[in-house]
Amino acid sequence: MRPISYTRATDVASAITTVSADPQRAFLAGGTTEIDLLRLNVVQPSGLVDINLLPLKQIEELADGGLRIGALARMSDVAQAPAVAERFPMIAQALVLGASPQLRHMASMGGNLLQRVRCSYFRDTHSPCNKREPGSGCAALEGINRGHAILGTSEQCIATHPSDLAVALVALDAIVHTEGPKGKRAIAIDDFFLLPGDTPYREHPLDHGELIVAIEIPVLPFARRSFYIKVRDRSSYEFALVSIATALRIEGGVISEVRLALGGVATKPWRARRAEQILVGAPAERASFVQAAREELAAAVPRRFNAFKVELAERTIVRALETATMMGGTA
Amino acid sequence: MTMKERTHALRMLGPEPVEITLHINGHVSPLLLDPRTSLLDALREHLNLTGTKKGCDQGTCGACTVWIDRRRVLACLTLAITCEGHEVTTIEDLAQGTELHPMQRAFLAHDAFQCGYCTPGQIMSAVALLEEGHASSDAEISEWMSGNLCRCAAYPNIRAAIREVRDAGGGNHHAAD
Numbered sequence: 001m002r003p004i005s006y007t008r009a010t011d012v013a014s015a016i017t018t019v020s021a022d023p024q025r026a027f028l029a030g031g032t033t034e035i036d037l038l039r040l041n042v043v044q045p046s047g048l049v050d051i052n053l054l055p056l057k058q059i060e061e062l063a064d065g066g067l068r069i070g071a072l073a074r075m076s077d078v079a080q081a082p083a084v085a086e087r088f089p090m091i092a093q094a095l096v097l098g099a100s101p102q103l104r105h106m107a108s109m110g111g112n113l114l115q116r117v118r119c120s121y122f123r124d125t126h127s128p129c130n131k132r133e134p135g136s137g138c139a140a141l142e143g144i145n146r147g148h149a150i151l152g153t154s155e156q157c158i159a160t161h162p163s164d165l166a167v168a169l170v171a172l173d174a175i176v177h178t179e180g181p182k183g184k185r186a187i188a189i190d191d192f193f194l195l196p197g198d199t200p201y202r203e204h205p206l207d208h209g210e211l212i213v214a215i216e217i218p219v220l221p222f223a224r225r226s227f228y229i230k231v232r233d234r235s236s237y238e239f240a241l242v243s244i245a246t247a248l249r250i251e252g253g254v255i256s257e258v259r260l261a262l263g264g265v266a267t268k269p270w271r272a273r274r275a276e277q278i279l280v281g282a283p284a285e286r287a288s289f290v291q292a293a294r295e296e297l298a299a300a301v302p303r304r305f306n307a308f309k310v311e312l313a314e315r316t317i318v319r320a321l322e323t324a325t326m327m328g329g330t331a
Numbered sequence: 332m333t334m335k336e337r338t339h340a341l342r343m344l345g346p347e348p349v350e351i352t353l354h355i356n357g358h359v360s361p362l363l364l365d366p367r368t369s370l371l372d373a374l375r376e377h378l379n380l381t382g383t384k385k386g387c388d389q390g391t392c393g394a395c396t397v398w399i400d401r402r403r404v405l406a407c408l409t410l411a412i413t414c415e416g417h418e419v420t421t422i423e424d425l426a427q428g429t430e431l432h433p434m435q436r437a438f439l440a441h442d443a444f445q446c447g448y449c450t451p452g453q454i455m456s457a458v459a460l461l462e463e464g465h466a467s468s469d470a471e472i473s474e475w476m477s478g479n480l481c482r483c484a485a486y487p488n489i490r491a492a493i494r495e496v497r498d499a500g501g502g503n504h505h506a507a508d
Contacts (some may be wrong), residue, residue, distance in 0.1 A: 003346030006366040013338040021340040100478025107400045236477035
């Protein structure tokens, strides 16, 4: 770990100015990814601007039924906030199924979106990795790729996006609010996560010095019966092999609205838009779910060790939609 | 209007050692620390508080669990310099004088360890677990203790110790919500 300088910001504007002043500076929030990667020399900022004192921790209940969650609210606090559990249970569930209790006390909502991939080749500075060292190659393509992605991959990178929270947020069309050297902007969550393509080192559209200040979740009444399911190698404290965030609205036995997003299988939190197209207007029954799952996974590019994820994802989608239907998707 | 027109960049401290003040176990501790120093290394190498253990040093094992402002966190992924202005509590502060904390007594009574290396972290986590209210069943205890690994696999005995303290009414004279 190279030497670092440090300062503690107490207002958003000076935090942004201080990071913007030097391309080698970075914000420090919960630190659960950043300190780890600093120690591994995977990221090497020369200065950290501690933003933990910024007033960005509130969970605001919007009058129309939405929520606005401060970027520095901790995962554990958001998970147990009654308004989150009532309005968007899939968010509370995704949070509680992520990391460990200690890490959830530390990790912030904004930091969760910016966490880095857990690809072991990305973390190992002796391995080629196009994300860490552009142009060096991808060791995962022919390597130990059991945990890697089957959707949204490229020949440059197949690292799985690790966040559970982000899967729920993508299903809910959340909005990421930022402030930066060029002012404020709002970014649709699906545009916030970039596919690796030929530029796997670009993971999000933020400028240097641009800070996430809040995450807004627009009102979605039928999300009150939404849920998140996570399939993994051990029952706790493990990343997803497949996860699903879903909400259904059923009228007269027919699906009228659906949200479906996948985690653990793609290079970004994956909104299953093809499956959603098939499901809307279809009878809420197993045959529809199976067809939707198959068509969503038709584009999958499995590798040597992760081919099992195709069937696992299909089965988990079907199970999630059956569960959502039993929970009474009628609005 | 850009941010730069309105504000100045803050003065950076370091990278040479920086004078900081930590509040640990009710004591004020002035320290001269490299800004890179983790809270875990500050405790063990600078303050001789070696009860908190270094297992993985990368946030996966839970051996370094301490409380910051009464919440259980990982000392290995926390920079010491970020703890200024916060109250840090370690395993050394759990006993009151020579009287062990009820969770420490329960770990002894239930043989809830073998090599003992993960035990300080387990106990700090377990006391916080009861305060958080996530110990109603064995399944819930397992889920909410999953951040503390025990390579000797003393898990059944750890759960038994936690159940005993839970059923005795907690005895949490230190942790708060």
